[in-house]
Amino acid sequence: MTGETKIVIIGCGAGGGTTAQFARKTDRKAIVTIFERGKYPQYSKCGLPYVISGKIPEFKELIEFSEDWFEKERIDLFLETTVDEINKKNHTVFAKKGNERIKKEFDKLILATGATPSIPPIKNIKKNGELIKGAHVLRTIDDGKLISSDIKKGKKATILGAGLIGLEMVDALSKKEMDITVVEALPEILGNALDNDMCEPTLRVLQEKTTLYTNHVATKVSEEHGTLRHVFIKDNKTNEEKELETDVLVIAVGTKPNVSLAKSIGCKLGETGRITINEKSETSVKNVYAVGDCTEYKDFVTQKAVGIGLGSIVVRQGIAAGVNAAGGNYILPKGVLLTRTSEIFGVEVAAVGPVKNAFEKMPVIYGKFKGSSLPEYFPGGNPITIKVGVHEETGRIVSAQAVGSNAAQRVNVFACAIFNGANVEDVKKLETAYAPPIAPPLDALTLACDVASLKLARKKD
Amino acid sequence: MTGETKIVIIGCGAGGGTTAQFARKTDRKAIVTIFERGKYPQYSKCGLPYVISGKIPEFKELIEFSEDWFEKERIDLFLETTVDEINKKNHTVFAKKGNERIKKEFDKLILATGATPSIPPIKNIKKNGELIKGAHVLRTIDDGKLISSDIKKGKKATILGAGLIGLEMVDALSKKEMDITVVEALPEILGNALDNDMCEPTLRVLQEKTTLYTNHVATKVSEEHGTLRHVFIKDNKTNEEKELETDVLVIAVGTKPNVSLAKSIGCKLGETGRITINEKSETSVKNVYAVGDCTEYKDFVTQKAVGIGLGSIVVRQGIAAGVNAAGGNYILPKGVLLTRTSEIFGVEVAAVGPVKNAFEKMPVIYGKFKGSSLPEYFPGGNPITIKVGVHEETGRIVSAQAVGSNAAQRVNVFACAIFNGANVEDVKKLETAYAPPIAPPLDALTLACDVASLKLARKKD
Numbered sequence: 001m002t003g004e005t006k007i008v009i010i011g012c013g014a015g016g017g018t019t020a021q022f023a024r025k026t027d028r029k030a031i032v033t034i035f036e037r038g039k040y041p042q043y044s045k046c047g048l049p050y051v052i053s054g055k056i057p058e059f060k061e062l063i064e065f066s067e068d069w070f071e072k073e074r075i076d077l078f079l080e081t082t083v084d085e086i087n088k089k090n091h092t093v094f095a096k097k098g099n100e101r102i103k104k105e106f107d108k109l110i111l112a113t114g115a116t117p118s119i120p121p122i123k124n125i126k127k128n129g130e131l132i133k134g135a136h137v138l139r140t141i142d143d144g145k146l147i148s149s150d151i152k153k154g155k156k157a158t159i160l161g162a163g164l165i166g167l168e169m170v171d172a173l174s175k176k177e178m179d180i181t182v183v184e185a186l187p188e189i190l191g192n193a194l195d196n197d198m199c200e201p202t203l204r205v206l207q208e209k210t211t212l213y214t215n216h217v218a219t220k221v222s223e224e225h226g227t228l229r230h231v232f233i234k235d236n237k238t239n240e241e242k243e244l245e246t247d248v249l250v251i252a253v254g255t256k257p258n259v260s261l262a263k264s265i266g267c268k269l270g271e272t273g274r275i276t277i278n279e280k281s282e283t284s285v286k287n288v289y290a291v292g293d294c295t296e297y298k299d300f301v302t303q304k305a306v307g308i309g310l311g312s313i314v315v316r317q318g319i320a321a322g323v324n325a326a327g328g329n330y331i332l333p334k335g336v337l338l339t340r341t342s343e344i345f346g347v348e349v350a351a352v353g354p355v356k357n358a359f360e361k362m363p364v365i366y367g368k369f370k371g372s373s374l375p376e377y378f379p380g381g382n383p384i385t386i387k388v389g390v391h392e393e394t395g396r397i398v399s400a401q402a403v404g405s406n407a408a409q410r411v412n413v414f415a416c417a418i419f420n421g422a423n424v425e426d427v428k429k430l431e432t433a434y435a436p437p438i439a440p441p442l443d444a445l446t447l448a449c450d451v452a453s454l455k456l457a458r459k460k461d
Numbered sequence: 462m463t464g465e466t467k468i469v470i471i472g473c474g475a476g477g478g479t480t481a482q483f484a485r486k487t488d489r490k491a492i493v494t495i496f497e498r499g500k501y502p503q504y505s506k507c508g509l510p511y512v513i514s515g516k517i518p519e520f521k522e523l524i525e526f527s528e529d530w531f532e533k534e535r536i537d538l539f540l541e542t543t544v545d546e547i548n549k550k551n552h553t554v555f556a557k558k559g560n561e562r563i564k565k566e567f568d569k570l571i572l573a574t575g576a577t578p579s580i581p582p583i584k585n586i587k588k589n590g591e592l593i594k595g596a597h598v599l600r601t602i603d604d605g606k607l608i609s610s611d612i613k614k615g616k617k618a619t620i621l622g623a624g625l626i627g628l629e630m631v632d633a634l635s636k637k638e639m640d641i642t643v644v645e646a647l648p649e650i651l652g653n654a655l656d657n658d659m660c661e662p663t664l665r666v667l668q669e670k671t672t673l674y675t676n677h678v679a680t681k682v683s684e685e686h687g688t689l690r691h692v693f694i695k696d697n698k699t700n701e702e703k704e705l706e707t708d709v710l711v712i713a714v715g716t717k718p719n720v721s722l723a724k725s726i727g728c729k730l731g732e733t734g735r736i737t738i739n740e741k742s743e744t745s746v747k748n749v750y751a752v753g754d755c756t757e758y759k760d761f762v763t764q765k766a767v768g769i770g771l772g773s774i775v776v777r778q779g780i781a782a783g784v785n786a787a788g789g790n791y792i793l794p795k796g797v798l799l800t801r802t803s804e805i806f807g808v809e810v811a812a813v814g815p816v817k818n819a820f821e822k823m824p825v826i827y828g829k830f831k832g833s834s835l836p837e838y839f840p841g842g843n844p845i846t847i848k849v850g851v852h853e854e855t856g857r858i859v860s861a862q863a864v865g866s867n868a869a870q871r872v873n874v875f876a877c878a879i880f881n882g883a884n885v886e887d888v889k890k891l892e893t894a895y896a897p898p899i900a901p902p903l904d905a906l907t908l909a910c911d912v913a914s915l916k917l918a919r920k921k922d
Contacts, residue, residue, distance in 0.1 A: 014902070047838055047897045055898075061838045312895035315902045333890055341894035350894045377508055377522045408894040409870030412904070416874050419891055420881035429794055430880055433802035433811045433869040434773035436508045437516075441475070441776045443873070 007325050008093055008106035009034040010083045010261065014311050015292025016112030017042030017065055018318025019325070020075045026326035033076040033104050035083050035095050040141055041067050046311050048144040049165070052151070053172035059141045078102065088265045088285065108287050108325035111262050111275065112318075115139075115255035115293035115309070120160070122231075123220030134228030135221065135249045138169060147250065153177040155247040158231045160218055162189035166252035167202070167344045170210060173248070174345070180210040181244050183233050185217045185253070193340060194349060195356045197368075198387055198401045205345040213242070221249070255309065257294040272296045272307040279332045281321035289325055291317040300335030300418065301353050301398045302362065310340055339415045341408040350411035353389060353399030353418055363392035364399070365459065367424070367452025371444040373405030378436045386410060386448035390424045390456060397424055397449075410445050424449050424456065468786050469554055469567035470495040471544045471722065475772050476753025477573030478503030478526055479779025480786070481536045487787035494537040494565050496544050496556050501602055502528050507772050509605040510626070513612070514633035520602045539563065549726045549746065569748050569786035572723050572736065573779070576600075576716035576754035576770070581621070583692075584681030595689030596682065596710045599630060608711065614638040616708040619692045621679055623650035627713035628663070628805045631671060634709070635806070641671040642705050644694050646678045646714070654801060655810060656817045658829075659848055659862045666806045674703070682710070716770065718755045733757045733768040740793045742782035750786055752778040761796030761879065762814050762859045763823065771801055800876045802869040811872035814850060814860030814879055824853035825860070826920065828885070828913025832905040834866030839897045847871060847909035851885045851917060858885055858910075871906050885910050885917065 007023050009016045012034050020034050043062040050056045070077040081097040086109070093109065095102040117137035119125060125135055136147045151157075157173045159166050162184035173180055182189075188196045189203055189212075206212055215236040222230040231244045257274040259267075268284035270276040274296035281289045292314040296305045308314060313336050323330035341350035356364075367388050374381030382405035389399035400414030417427050428449035434441045468484050470477045473495050481495050504523040511517045531538040542558040547570070554570065556563040578598035580586060586596055597608045612618075618634045620627050623645035634641055643650075649657045650664055650673075667673055676697045683691040692705045718735040720728075729745035731737040735757035742750045753775040757766045769775060774797050784791035802811035817825075828849050835842030843866035850860035861875030878888050889910035895902045 044836060044838060044897065046895070047836070050839065050897055055840065056838060064836075064838070310895070312892055312902045316890065316892065333887070333892075337892040339892045339894045341896045341899050343896065343898045348899060350899075352892075352894070375505060375508065375525075377505060377517060377525070378511065379516065406867060406870050408896070408899045409867050409874070412874045412891075412893050412906070413870070413877050415893065416877040416883065416888065416891055417881070419887065420878065420883045422877065422881045426794070426880065427877065429777065430873075430877055431773055431777065431794075431798040431800045431813075432873050432876065433800045433813070434507070434771070435802045435804065435869070436505065436511055437804045438802050438809060438811075438869045441773045445873070 005030045005326060006105055006107045007032045007110070008104050008108070009110040009112055010093070011112030011114055011292070012036035012042050012077065013045065013112060013114050013292060013314070014042065015114070015314040015318045016110065018315050019110050019112060019289075019291055019322040020070070021065070021073070022319050022322025023326040024073050024075060026323045026328040030326050032074070033078070034070070035078045035081045035093070037080070037082050038140055038142070039080055041065055041070060041077055041079065043141060044311070045139065048138055048141070049168040049172040052144055052148055052169070053175040059144055062141065083261065086261055086265050108289065110321050110325060111267070111283070111288065111290040111294060112292050113258040113261060113294045115257045117251065118254045118256050119251060120218065120253055122218045124223065125221055127226070132221070132223050132228055133226055134247060135251065137251050138165065147248065150248045151176045151178065152247065154179065156181070156245050157248040157250065158183060158244050158246040159250050159252060161252035161254070162212070162214070163252060163254070164190065164193050164340070164342045166250075167206070168342060169250050169252060170206070171344050174209055178248065182206065182210050182212045183216050183218060184212070184214045185236065187215050189214065190349070192355060194351055194401050195387065198349070198385065198403055201347050201403055202344050202349060205347065209345065255293060257307065259294055262290065262294065270296045271305045274307050277317070279334065280324045280330070281317050281332065282324070289321040291321045298335040299354060300333065300337050302358065302360070303335060306336065306338065308336070310338065312339065333419065337415050337418060339411060341411065347403065348405070348407040349403050350407040351399070351401040352411050352415045359398070362398070364389045365392050365452060365455050366390070367448045367450065367455060369444050369448040369451055371440070371447060373439065375436050375440045384410070384444045386444045388414065388424065388448045388452050390452045392456065392459065395423045395425055395456060397422055397427060410443070413445055424452050428453050466491045466787060467566055467568045468493045468571070469565050469569070470571040470573055471554070472573035472575055472753070473497035473503050473538065474506065474573060474575050474753060474775070475503065476575070476775045476779045477571065479776050480571050480573060480752055480783040481531070482526070482534070483780045483783025484787040485534050485536060487784045487789040491787050493535070494539070495531070496539045496542045496554070498541070498543050499601055499603070500541055502526055502531060502538055502540065504602060505772070506600065509599055509602070510629040510633040513605055513609055513630070514636040520605055523602065544722065547722055547726050569750065571782050571786060572728070572744070572749065572751040572755060573753050574719040574722060574755045576718045578712065579715045579717050580712060581679065581714055583679045585684065586682055588687070593682070593684050593689055594687055595708060596712065598712050599626065608709065611709045612637045612639065613708065615640065617642070617706050618709040618711065619644060619705050619707040620711050620713060622713035622715070623673070623675070624713060624715070625651065625654050625801070625803045628667070629803060630711050630713060631667070632805050635670055639709065643667065643671050643673045644677050644679060645673070645675045646697065648676050650675065651810070653816060655812055655862050656848065659810070659846065659864055662808050662864055663805055663810060666808065670806065716754060718768065720755055723751065723755065731757045731766045733766055735768050738778070740795065741785045741791070742778050742793065743785070750782040752782045759796040760815060761794065761798050763819065763821070764796060767797065767799065769797070771799065773800065794880070798876050798879060800872060802872065808864065809866070809868040810864050811868040812860070812862040813872050813876045820859070823859070825850045826853050826913060826916050827851070828909045828911065828916060830905050830909040830912055832901070832908060834900065836897050836901045845871070845905045847905045849875065849885065849909045849913050851913045853917065853920065856884045856886055856917060858883055858888060871904070874906055885913050889914050
């Protein structure tokens, strides 16, 4: 290679945008080009429910890096431009912007093509290949605007999927005073995020504020003058059917990765159907990197492949891809911790490491402690429940879940513990910060470790 | 030894009380006796300022384990009882309760004798060996009651000492609308708790709400009808004197350990004049343990002796002493992290590891990051500043300080990192929990590590 490095990025979500930013930071001279199908430069997808709820005034506030910013950083940003072909041999990508045809050479190519919301097989949900009016997914600002335009106080909303995003939408539409029904195919809510026993406070408020059907799937919808009227759901066990009057349907049942371009150039896909990357964010094809929701990576604890879907991980992959593509050296950790959090109806939940089912055959015992965020005598304490998972043979901490006061930062402590291979016998003795208005002398996080340690000792007896 | 183990504990503060509790948990048959000079069973000393401020309604709410609790646990609690002699050879202690003389045999003895507030050499501060009316220290519930009875809205309070406890008292008396002056001998506030550059927000609010004299010491006081009227202070550098009209003086300049009983039986004292203990909380004298503010222990990072004065550490020592004295096995970590926190005028501060000066010759570089607790686009974010200290040669994290939103729990993450010997190159890549209403994708805590890592790289170039 002579002259400046030509870096081409496909997709300007958090992954692609961060890659561009760090490529520029690493090599001030590189020629960086970024293609984005949508209308907007890098914005926060995770922020969408909070615009819909009214907490954030406008969708445009979610834009984290403006077109001006990209221009100032000398990054060529093409919006509303779709890359439809990669010529691996000639190191060239081809894109379409309206009728214009764009050709770009690259030395390094980054696939940040993201994912597309999954649509379950629901009869009549689409007309001419599009969701019928009133039926929605939530992935882009445009999706968010469509939902917002359909919201009416007192009208009926049905949410398919009781995962984190589904429940964030429940919370948002509840703030808009809609009458909400939640439909979840699994027996439990938040199945991928929390163990069932840790969902109890969230479940309680959900049951109070919505009509909740677990073990139910949507089978078909009916329309009236081209607009959604009913969602029909079926009990997974009894096959009993129900008809839900619905003005707004939001489908939040996961995503499919966008991997057609990756496949076209022979990038290896992994078990989850996403692009396999190494600890430099490189794909199996030389000079081609991938980041974000189109990728999979190893779980830190189990070392099994997991699909990426958390903004926090995407950003870190973007740093790695950007630095490495621009000639630097950034090594990702040997796996993802899946540290995650959300606030649903005012209750903070957070977790790190696999949920119970995902451990499969790994022998894990749990310690759980329910306490208060403050010493008993201090007014204003809030409940906090911590559950810590410990590998039965090694004593290492392998997971943690928290519900309540400062759940996320408490889980970050466990993220640090897992990341450093810490043993529960040590973490139970961790000297946590204590002051009456802030935390008790023995924080719930060490007390949960105490419980696990006792169980471990009993097991060994 | 035959029959039940006789455990005698001198002092029923957090250290002695916790020792009793864990001795009982470990050996249901042990005969546990605890002697306490004061009127109250185990209560939270750290909670005193919050009763004075009115946040907690009554002093008695600070009592964490009542006399009934001790009775139920079959722990013999003697209040208002002073141990004045230990016969090491005969394994006996002698105590006085009023005119009564009590003799107790022990197999295991625990010294939890605490510390006494230091009184600097201030002329006229005492009369007949007692502080004059209006002059106070804050160590016990009785001290707190005396201060409370002197508080009057609009009257003048002078606080000697701008450490954590001094400033907690400033905050408390400010809530009582007193007119406050703070006098600190050092050039900076919070000298043992935070580096100077991290005190800025606290300093600003202190300057706004009080009159602050750093580099000043109190030299004498004047009285009127036996009651304090003026405090005279002197500039350390210019020797200039000032007279402060004062209704309530609170002296918060540290403590002296109570070690006369320990000395009488030959317990080794360390560099700080406190009782030396090992990782089982044992003193140098066989079968004699010590816990709490009368002890010193190694600093985790520097391995130098430090005096113990944090409730969180005292409780952990109590667990060790209680378990070990009762025949169990509990090993303390190889040093104390000194994880600490407080909330002063609504600003949360926290730190772990030595302050800058305490590192002496250890080569430490710092990374500092000032950000927001939430993503920029999300309303309601609060400032958070993190400073992380890294050993220049090993790259290990050796300290952290935080001011602002959730400072304490963020510092707990660093406590976990230090405790596990984590390297800054790893912690900067820690996957922290992200959700718009809770924390940004890259938390200030990893970004501070990024800054330190960059500095480290530059140094090595």
